Amino acid sequence: MKVKGSVVFVTGANRGLGLAFAREAVARGAAKVYAGMRNPDNFNEPGIIPVKLDVNDVDSIAAAARAAPDVTLLVNNAGIAELTQEHFTEHEVEQARRFFETNYFGMIRVTNAFHHALVAGKGAIVNILSDATWKVVPVLSPYSATKAAAWSYTNNIRALLSEKNVQVVGLHVGFLDTDLAKDVDLPKTDPRDVARQAYDVVDAGGSEVLADAGTRAIKSTLSAEVPAYIDPSVV
Numbered sequence: 264m265k266v267k268g269s270v271v272f273v274t275g276a277n278r279g280l281g282l283a284f285a286r287e288a289v290a291r292g293a294a295k296v297y298a299g300m301r302n303p304d305n306f307n308e309p310g311i312i313p314v315k316l317d318v319n320d321v322d323s324i325a326a327a328a329r330a331a332p333d334v335t336l337l338v339n340n341a342g343i344a345e346l347t348q349e350h351f352t353e354h355e356v357e358q359a360r361r362f363f364e365t366n367y368f369g370m371i372r373v374t375n376a377f378h379h380a381l382v383a384g385k386g387a388i389v390n391i392l393s394d395a396t397w398k399v400v401p402v403l404s405p406y407s408a409t410k411a412a413a414w415s416y417t418n419n420i421r422a423l424l425s426e427k428n429v430q431v432v433g434l435h436v437g438f439l440d441t442d443l444a445k446d447v448d449l450p451k452t453d454p455r456d457v458a459r460q461a462y463d464v465v466d467a468g469g470s471e472v473l474a475d476a477g478t479r480a481i482k483s484t485l486s487a488e489v490p491a492y493i494d495p496s497v498v
Protein backbone atom coordinates (compact mmCIF):
# COMPACT_ATOMS: atom_id res chain seq x y z
CA MET A 264 0.00 0.00 0.00
CA LYS A 265 1.01 3.64 -0.28
CA VAL A 266 1.45 5.88 2.75
CA LYS A 267 0.30 8.86 0.72
CA GLY A 268 -3.48 9.03 1.00
CA SER A 269 -3.63 6.41 3.76
CA VAL A 270 -5.25 6.88 7.18
CA VAL A 271 -2.56 6.22 9.79
CA PHE A 272 -2.89 5.29 13.46
CA VAL A 273 0.30 5.19 15.56
CA THR A 274 0.28 3.87 19.14
CA GLY A 275 2.49 5.60 21.73
CA ALA A 276 2.75 8.61 19.43
CA ASN A 277 3.12 11.45 21.92
CA ARG A 278 6.93 11.17 21.89
CA GLY A 279 9.90 9.16 20.63
CA LEU A 280 9.66 6.89 17.62
CA GLY A 281 5.85 7.03 17.58
CA LEU A 282 5.83 10.81 17.19
CA ALA A 283 8.42 10.49 14.39
CA PHE A 284 6.10 8.03 12.61
CA ALA A 285 3.12 10.37 12.97
CA ARG A 286 5.04 13.42 11.71
CA GLU A 287 6.55 11.53 8.78
CA ALA A 288 3.08 10.30 7.76
CA VAL A 289 1.90 13.91 7.64
CA ALA A 290 4.98 14.89 5.60
CA ARG A 291 4.25 12.09 3.10
CA GLY A 292 0.69 13.20 2.45
CA ALA A 293 -1.31 10.73 4.54
CA ALA A 294 -5.01 11.62 4.33
CA LYS A 295 -5.35 11.54 8.12
CA VAL A 296 -2.96 10.80 11.00
CA TYR A 297 -4.22 9.64 14.40
CA ALA A 298 -1.79 9.61 17.32
CA GLY A 299 -2.72 7.16 20.09
CA MET A 300 -1.49 8.15 23.54
CA ARG A 301 -2.25 7.60 27.20
CA ASN A 302 -2.54 11.32 27.92
CA PRO A 303 -3.64 13.56 25.01
CA ASP A 304 -3.78 16.71 27.22
CA ASN A 305 -1.52 19.42 25.82
CA PHE A 306 -0.68 17.43 22.66
CA ASN A 307 -0.75 19.89 19.81
CA GLU A 308 0.91 18.93 16.52
CA PRO A 309 -0.19 20.29 13.15
CA GLY A 310 -2.12 17.72 11.12
CA ILE A 311 -2.12 15.05 13.86
CA ILE A 312 -5.30 13.99 15.69
CA PRO A 313 -4.66 12.82 19.26
CA VAL A 314 -6.70 9.82 20.44
CA LYS A 315 -6.67 8.53 24.02
CA LEU A 316 -5.28 4.99 24.05
CA ASP A 317 -3.69 2.72 26.63
CA VAL A 318 -2.67 -0.54 24.97
CA ASN A 319 -3.29 -2.36 28.27
CA ASP A 320 -6.87 -1.14 28.62
CA VAL A 321 -9.37 -2.94 26.36
CA ASP A 322 -12.06 -0.30 26.90
CA SER A 323 -9.70 2.46 25.84
CA ILE A 324 -8.66 0.45 22.75
CA ALA A 325 -12.30 -0.16 21.77
CA ALA A 326 -13.06 3.56 22.19
CA ALA A 327 -10.02 4.47 20.05
CA ALA A 328 -11.12 2.05 17.31
CA ARG A 329 -14.58 3.67 17.34
CA ALA A 330 -13.03 7.15 17.19
CA ALA A 331 -10.80 6.13 14.26
CA PRO A 332 -12.95 3.74 12.16
CA ASP A 333 -11.22 4.52 8.85
CA VAL A 334 -7.65 3.44 9.67
CA THR A 335 -5.74 1.79 6.81
CA LEU A 336 -2.19 1.84 8.23
CA LEU A 337 -1.60 0.80 11.85
CA VAL A 338 1.80 1.33 13.49
CA ASN A 339 2.08 -0.76 16.67
CA ASN A 340 4.80 1.27 18.34
CA ALA A 341 3.96 1.64 22.07
CA GLY A 342 6.52 -0.15 24.19
CA ILE A 343 8.38 -0.18 27.49
CA ALA A 344 11.81 -1.34 28.59
CA GLU A 345 14.01 -1.30 31.65
CA LEU A 346 17.37 -2.84 32.37
CA THR A 347 17.25 -6.10 34.32
CA GLN A 348 19.90 -6.16 37.05
CA GLU A 349 18.62 -9.01 39.24
CA HIS A 350 18.61 -12.21 37.23
CA PHE A 351 17.29 -15.52 38.59
CA THR A 352 14.88 -13.71 40.92
CA GLU A 353 11.16 -12.88 41.09
CA HIS A 354 12.11 -9.36 40.03
CA GLU A 355 12.86 -10.72 36.57
CA VAL A 356 9.48 -12.48 36.49
CA GLU A 357 7.67 -9.29 37.51
CA GLN A 358 9.44 -7.30 34.79
CA ALA A 359 8.75 -9.92 32.15
CA ARG A 360 5.01 -9.95 32.98
CA ARG A 361 4.86 -6.16 32.81
CA PHE A 362 6.82 -5.89 29.55
CA PHE A 363 4.79 -8.68 27.91
CA GLU A 364 1.57 -6.93 28.88
CA THR A 365 2.51 -3.82 26.89
CA ASN A 366 4.94 -4.99 24.19
CA TYR A 367 3.25 -8.27 23.22
CA PHE A 368 -0.33 -8.44 24.51
CA GLY A 369 -0.80 -4.71 23.85
CA MET A 370 0.21 -5.22 20.22
CA ILE A 371 -2.28 -8.09 19.87
CA ARG A 372 -5.12 -6.17 21.54
CA VAL A 373 -4.69 -3.13 19.30
CA THR A 374 -4.36 -5.25 16.14
CA ASN A 375 -7.54 -7.14 17.04
CA ALA A 376 -9.46 -3.88 17.50
CA PHE A 377 -8.36 -2.40 14.16
CA HIS A 378 -8.16 -5.48 11.98
CA HIS A 379 -11.65 -5.22 10.44
CA ALA A 380 -10.89 -1.66 9.28
CA LEU A 381 -7.51 -2.77 7.91
CA VAL A 382 -9.08 -5.66 5.99
CA ALA A 383 -11.82 -3.39 4.61
CA GLY A 384 -9.21 -0.86 3.48
CA LYS A 385 -6.70 -3.47 2.18
CA GLY A 386 -4.29 -1.74 4.52
CA ALA A 387 -1.03 -2.39 6.32
CA ILE A 388 0.41 -2.98 9.79
CA VAL A 389 3.91 -1.99 10.92
CA ASN A 390 4.99 -3.73 14.14
CA ILE A 391 7.90 -2.15 15.98
CA LEU A 392 10.26 -4.92 17.07
CA SER A 393 13.98 -4.63 17.85
CA ASP A 394 17.42 -6.06 17.15
CA ALA A 395 16.88 -7.52 20.64
CA THR A 396 14.70 -10.12 18.87
CA TRP A 397 17.98 -11.86 17.98
CA LYS A 398 20.62 -10.11 20.07
CA VAL A 399 21.90 -11.52 23.35
CA VAL A 400 22.02 -8.74 25.93
CA PRO A 401 21.35 -10.21 29.40
CA VAL A 402 20.41 -6.84 30.95
CA LEU A 403 17.60 -6.68 28.38
CA SER A 404 16.58 -10.32 28.71
CA PRO A 405 12.84 -9.93 29.60
CA TYR A 406 12.45 -7.08 27.10
CA SER A 407 14.15 -9.13 24.35
CA ALA A 408 11.75 -12.01 24.98
CA THR A 409 8.79 -9.69 24.34
CA LYS A 410 10.26 -8.62 21.00
CA ALA A 411 11.01 -12.23 19.97
CA ALA A 412 7.39 -13.11 20.79
CA ALA A 413 6.12 -10.07 18.89
CA TRP A 414 8.28 -11.09 15.89
CA SER A 415 6.63 -14.52 15.87
CA TYR A 416 3.19 -12.89 16.19
CA THR A 417 4.05 -10.55 13.29
CA ASN A 418 5.03 -13.45 11.03
CA ASN A 419 1.86 -15.36 11.86
CA ILE A 420 -0.52 -12.48 11.23
CA ARG A 421 1.31 -11.82 7.94
CA ALA A 422 0.32 -15.33 6.85
CA LEU A 423 -3.28 -14.83 8.02
CA LEU A 424 -3.76 -11.36 6.58
CA SER A 425 -1.98 -11.77 3.25
CA GLU A 426 -5.11 -13.60 2.05
CA LYS A 427 -7.03 -10.41 2.85
CA ASN A 428 -4.51 -8.15 1.06
CA VAL A 429 -3.27 -6.63 4.31
CA GLN A 430 0.50 -6.01 4.29
CA VAL A 431 2.38 -6.80 7.52
CA VAL A 432 5.81 -5.28 8.17
CA GLY A 433 8.17 -6.13 11.04
CA LEU A 434 10.69 -3.44 11.97
CA HIS A 435 13.94 -4.29 13.73
CA VAL A 436 16.38 -1.66 14.96
CA GLY A 437 19.07 -1.16 17.61
CA PHE A 438 19.30 1.77 20.00
CA LEU A 439 17.34 4.89 19.08
CA ASP A 440 17.78 8.46 20.18
CA THR A 441 14.64 8.51 22.36
CA ASP A 442 13.76 8.59 26.07
CA LEU A 443 13.73 4.79 26.22
CA ALA A 444 17.49 4.62 25.58
CA LYS A 445 18.45 7.91 27.23
CA ASP A 446 20.82 6.21 29.71
CA VAL A 447 22.59 4.16 27.02
CA ASP A 448 25.94 5.64 26.01
CA LEU A 449 26.24 4.00 22.58
CA PRO A 450 25.59 5.16 19.01
CA LYS A 451 21.86 5.64 18.38
CA THR A 452 19.76 5.95 15.24
CA ASP A 453 17.59 9.00 14.64
CA PRO A 454 13.92 7.92 14.96
CA ARG A 455 13.03 10.11 11.95
CA ASP A 456 15.35 8.01 9.80
CA VAL A 457 13.64 4.82 11.04
CA ALA A 458 10.18 6.17 10.19
CA ARG A 459 11.36 7.15 6.70
CA GLN A 460 12.82 3.67 6.06
CA ALA A 461 9.67 1.99 7.33
CA TYR A 462 7.35 3.98 5.08
CA ASP A 463 9.65 3.33 2.11
CA VAL A 464 9.20 -0.41 2.77
CA VAL A 465 5.42 0.01 3.10
CA ASP A 466 5.33 1.91 -0.21
CA ALA A 467 7.42 -0.81 -1.88
CA GLY A 468 5.11 -3.60 -0.64
CA GLY A 469 7.85 -5.13 1.57
CA SER A 470 7.66 -7.15 4.77
CA GLU A 471 10.70 -6.25 6.86
CA VAL A 472 12.74 -3.21 7.89
CA LEU A 473 16.28 -3.66 9.19
CA ALA A 474 16.89 -0.05 10.11
CA ASP A 475 20.59 0.08 10.98
CA ALA A 476 23.88 -1.59 10.10
CA GLY A 477 24.14 -3.48 13.41
CA THR A 478 20.69 -5.01 12.96
CA ARG A 479 21.50 -6.02 9.37
CA ALA A 480 24.76 -7.63 10.58
CA ILE A 481 22.98 -9.67 13.28
CA LYS A 482 20.24 -10.80 10.89
CA SER A 483 22.87 -11.90 8.35
CA THR A 484 24.27 -14.44 10.85
CA LEU A 485 20.99 -16.20 11.63
CA SER A 486 21.59 -19.14 9.32
CA ALA A 487 25.34 -19.33 9.99
CA GLU A 488 26.73 -22.35 11.82
CA VAL A 489 27.49 -20.05 14.75
CA PRO A 490 24.89 -17.28 14.67
CA ALA A 491 25.08 -14.12 16.78
CA TYR A 492 22.52 -15.44 19.25
CA ILE A 493 24.95 -18.23 20.19
CA ASP A 494 28.16 -16.23 19.98
CA PRO A 495 27.51 -12.46 20.06
CA SER A 496 31.16 -11.80 19.15
CA VAL A 497 30.57 -12.91 15.53
CA VAL A 498 29.21 -9.44 14.73
Ligand SMILES: NC(=O)c1ccc[n+]([C@@H]2O[C@H](COP(=O)([O-])OP(=O)(O)OC[C@H]3O[C@@H](n4cnc5c(N)ncnc54)[C@H](OP(=O)(O)O)[C@@H]3O)[C@@H](O)[C@H]2O)c1
Pocket residue numbers: 274275276277278279280281300301302316317318319340341342343344365369391392393394436437438439440441442443444
Ligand atom coordinates in the same frame (compact mmCIF):
# COMPACT_ATOMS: atom_id res chain seq x y z
N1 LIG B 1 14.70 3.38 21.98
C1 LIG B 1 15.31 2.29 21.53
O1 LIG B 1 16.54 2.15 21.67
C2 LIG B 1 14.50 1.23 20.81
C3 LIG B 1 15.20 0.26 20.07
C4 LIG B 1 14.47 -0.72 19.39
C5 LIG B 1 13.09 -0.73 19.47
N2 LIG B 1 12.44 0.22 20.21
C6 LIG B 1 10.99 0.17 20.28
O2 LIG B 1 10.46 1.35 19.71
C7 LIG B 1 9.16 1.60 20.27
C8 LIG B 1 9.09 3.05 20.71
O3 LIG B 1 10.03 3.26 21.72
P1 LIG B 1 10.72 4.68 21.97
O4 LIG B 1 12.16 4.47 21.83
O5 LIG B 1 10.05 5.73 21.19
O6 LIG B 1 10.40 4.82 23.53
P2 LIG B 1 9.86 6.04 24.40
O7 LIG B 1 10.48 7.31 23.94
O8 LIG B 1 10.02 5.60 25.80
O9 LIG B 1 8.30 6.08 24.01
C9 LIG B 1 7.47 5.00 24.33
C10 LIG B 1 6.06 5.36 23.93
O10 LIG B 1 5.21 4.24 24.22
C11 LIG B 1 4.12 4.73 24.99
N3 LIG B 1 3.54 3.73 25.87
C12 LIG B 1 4.14 2.99 26.83
N4 LIG B 1 3.23 2.19 27.42
C13 LIG B 1 2.03 2.45 26.83
C14 LIG B 1 0.73 1.96 27.02
N5 LIG B 1 0.43 1.05 27.97
N6 LIG B 1 -0.26 2.43 26.22
C15 LIG B 1 0.01 3.36 25.26
N7 LIG B 1 1.23 3.89 25.06
C16 LIG B 1 2.22 3.43 25.84
C17 LIG B 1 4.71 5.90 25.79
O11 LIG B 1 3.67 6.70 26.30
P3 LIG B 1 3.83 7.58 27.67
O12 LIG B 1 4.44 8.90 27.24
O13 LIG B 1 2.43 7.69 28.18
O14 LIG B 1 4.72 6.81 28.60
C18 LIG B 1 5.50 6.57 24.70
O15 LIG B 1 4.69 7.32 23.85
C19 LIG B 1 8.99 0.58 21.40
O16 LIG B 1 8.20 -0.49 20.94
C20 LIG B 1 10.42 0.12 21.68
O17 LIG B 1 10.46 -1.17 22.23
C21 LIG B 1 13.12 1.21 20.87
